[in-house]
Amino acid sequence: MFDKLFEAQQKAQEVKKRLDGITVSEEAEGGTIKITATANKEIKSISISEDFLKENGAEGLEDVLVVAINKALQQADNISQSEMAAMTNQMLGGMGGLANLFGKK
Numbered sequence: 001m002f003d004k005l006f007e008a009q010q011k012a013q014e015v016k017k018r019l020d021g022i023t024v025s026e027e028a029e030g031g032t033i034k035i036t037a038t039a040n041k042e043i044k045s046i047s048i049s050e051d052f053l054k055e056n057g058a059e060g061l062e063d064v065l066v067v068a069i070n071k072a073l074q075q076a077d078n079i080s081q082s083e084m085a086a087m088t089n090q091m092l093g094g095m096g097g098l099a100n101l102f103g104k105k
Contacts, residue, residue, distance in 0.1 A: 008091055015083050016040065022079055026072035028064045035065075035072040039079040043069065 022039035032049035046065070053061060 004091075011087050011091060015087050019076075019080055019083060024072055024075040024079065026068050026075065028068040028071075033061075033064055033068055035068045037072045037076050039076045039083070041073050041076045041080070043072070 019039035020042075023044070024037050024039060026035045027033065028035075029052055032052035034045075034047040035043065036045045037043045046069075048061065052064075056064075
């Protein structure tokens with residue numbers, strides 16, 4: 001029992017490391033604003049064109065940043081969920097009949 005728990009913890013750490021290495025990017029306003037994040041939902045960089053800033057000011061920038069950041073984090077979340085689902089399926093597949101308890105056949 002403890003072996004399976006330890007194995008699950010190790011797999012979860014492996015997935016987290018893998019997610020740290022996956023980068024997602026989102027662009028807004030025709031590429032004038034770029035957001036880069038890891039699949040662990042950590043924002044790594046934000047790039048803003050000076051032209052966009054001059055034309056739209058702080059208020060326009062704030063509105064677009066919220067949308068772009070949320071889209072980048074959604075991409076990261078989708079990847080994270082896929083990776084965790086794959087790990088869970090792999091773990092349940094190794095438990096024989098126990099996998100049926102969770103609806104997997």
